[in-house]
Amino acid sequence: MPDLIPRHAQALVNDALADTRVILVNGARQSGKSTLARLATAQNPATIMRLLDDPVTLLAAQDDPTSFVDHDGLMVIDEVQLAPDLLRPIKLKVDLNTRPGQFILTGSSRVLALRSLPDALPGRMEIIELWPLSQGEISGGPDRFIDAAFAHGSQIDHTSEWRRKDYLARAVVGGFPEAIRRTDRRRAAFFDSYLATLIERDVLELASIERRGEMFRLLSLLAGRVGNLLVPGTLAGQSGIPRTTLTRYLELLASVFLIKSVPAWSSNITQRAVGTRKLAFVDTGVACHLIGQDLARLNDPGGAAGPIIENLVLMELARQLTWSDQRARLSHFRTKDGVEVDAVLETPDGRVVGIEVKAGANVRTEDLRGLRLLADTVGDQFIAGYVLYTGQQTLPFGDKIRAVPLDALWRVAP
Template structure:
C-alpha cells in the first residue's frame, strides 16, 4: 500500500471550517481531494459520493430528501453531478447558521461555479488542490509556504538543510528530477512505483472522458477531443495559438477554445496571462499554456522514459511546466490566490514568470542550465517600465547550490522547491 502523506492544505481546511458553513474543494480527479478531507474530518462527519448513481439520482430528483437522508456534518463527493443541491444547502445553512456543515468536492470547476455563485455566495470557501507538490513528496507539507523570491533565500535554504537532515537536497540529480517530472504528481502514481505509468494514464483519460467530458460537457466527438488534449500537451510552455491548434485537430477555433476551457475547468491545464497594466487588454492577449501534471503531459506527448524526455525536444518546456506548477501549488495549497503573468514584448524580450504581490512584480526565469549567468536575468530590468516596483528576482535552474547572480537576483536550484522553509515570503 502506498503511504499517506500530509498535505499543505490541511491546516487551511481546518481553519476555514471554523468560519464558513460550506467548503468546496476543487481539483482534477485523482489528486486526493476526498482522501484529504477524510483525513481532516471528525468521526461524526458522514461521506456520500455522487459517483454512486442511486445517491446521484436522489440528489438530482429530490435535494431536500437527500439532505434529510444524509444530514450534516456531511462530505459530498463529486457534487458537480447534482447542482440542484446548492439551493437546498443554502436553505439549510441559512436556518442553522453553523460553520462546517458541508464539505463538497468537485472535479469540473467551471461547471460548478455558476451554481455556487448564485446559491452559496458569502457562505462557501473555495479551495483548489492539485497533485502532490515537491514539498509534500519530501515530507515537508507543514513547512511549505508561498513561493516568493527573497534576498535572504540562500541563508534560509542553508540553515534549514543544516537543521533538518531529512531534507531532500536542493541538488536533485538530473535524471531523478526528470523521473519525478515524467512520473507526475498524482498521489497514487507518485507514491507507488509498482503502478504501471502507461496503464494509469490510459485509464485516467478513459475515465475522465466518460465521466466529465461526455456526462457534463456534452462533447460528442470524443476522438477529436482526445486529439486536442494530445495536441495541447506538446504545446506546454508555449504561447497558445488557437488557429494552429484547431487546424492540427481538424476542428474550428471556437470549438478548440471551448474544449480548452473544459480542460482548464477540470484543472488539467493552466493558461498564464501576459502582463499588461490594463486588465482588459490582459484578457484579450495571447496566454501561455501549461499542463498542471507533467506526468500526464509526458504521457500524452508519448515520451516513454524519463531519459528520452530529458534528452528530447520538450526537455526545457517540461521543466518550465514543472516549475510553474510548483509555484501555483505553493499558493493554492496554502489556500491563497496568486496573480501570475509572463512578459513578452515586440522586440522578443521576455520574462518567464512574474508574481504580482503588494503592488510589486517579482521576476523569475526558468532555465535548463547548471551555470546560469547574469545574462539569464537581463530582461528583469524591464519590470521598472511596467508600472510596478520590482521585487527580488530568481533564476530557477539546475545549479547544485543557491548563489547570488547580483544584488537583486538569486540562482535557485529547482530541487530547492521541495526543501523546508525555502519557498516563502512567510505568513
C-alpha cells in the same frame, strides 16, 4: 510512498470549518479530495458521508434533494458535480441556519462553471482547490518559496545535491498518488485510464462533444506545446478543429483540471508586453505521457526537458499560492520582441518577484535579460529575480538577481 501523505490543504479545510458554512474542495480527479475530506472530519464521529459515485446514493440525491441534505451536524457530499440540483437546498438550509461547518463538498470539475448550476453560494461557501501532490508534499518539504522570496527578497541561499536527471525523474512521474506508487509500465496504464475517464465521463458531464477523437488529438497537440503561448487561432489551424469548437474544448479541459492557462503580466508603465496567455498542464506526468517522453527521452538533447521543467515550476508555484501566507497573482511576461520572464508573482500592493526557469546547470548572460528588464520596468517594487536552474549552488548576478537550485522551490522556508 506512504499510504497517506499530509496535505497542506488540510489546514485550510480545518480553518474554514470554524467560520464558513459550506466548504468546496475542488480539484482534479484522483488528487485525493475524498481522502482529504475524511481526514478533515476524522475527529467528528457524527459526520455523514454521501458518496455520489454510488448509483443508489446518486439516485436518492436526484429524487429528493431537500431530504438528502437534511442533517444536524456536518455532511460530506463527494463528487457534488454529479447532482448540481443539491446546491439550491444546501443554500436554503445554510441561509436558515448560519452555523459554520455544515457541509464539505468535493468536486472533480469546476462546479461553479456548470451551465446547469441552479444557484451559487456567494458569501456562504469557501472554495479550496486541491491539486495533485506538490513536490514538497512528496518529499516532506515546507513548500514555502513564495513566502521566502517576498520575506527575504534576493537573499535566499540554497545548496542542492540534485542534478538535472533528478528533476526530470520527478516530472515524468507527476503528482497523482496512484502514479507515484506504480512502476513505469503500470504508470502508463494509469495515465491511459485516467485520460479516458476524464474525457468519457467528466467532460461529458459538462457538455456534449461531437467527436471525442478530436479531444484526444487536441490533448496530444497541447502537451507538445507546454510553455508556449496559448493562441486558439494557431491551434485551430494545426488541429483542424474549428476555432469556436476549439475554444470550447480548451474551456472544458481547464474545467476538469487538466490544463491551466497562465495570464500575461502587464503594467500601465510598459506597452511592450504581449497579452497572450501561456499554456501549462496541471500534471507534468500526464503531459510527458501524452508526448511519449520517458526519463531517457526527456533527457536526450532533442527531448522536451526545457518546457516540461518550466511547466513543473509554474504548477508548483500555482499549488503554493493556494496555501502561502503571501497573497500573489501568477502570470508570465513576454515582450513583442521576445524578451520574457517565465513566471511573475505580483502582490495586491504591486510588489513583484520574477522567476526564470532553466533546465540546464549553467546560467548565461542572455538568461537574465527578462529579469533585468522586469526590474527596470517596476523599479522599487521589484523585490527579487530568481533563475531556478538544475545546478547545485546559489550564484549572485548583480543587484536583486540570483540563480538558485530548482529544488529551493519546495525546500526553503521564510
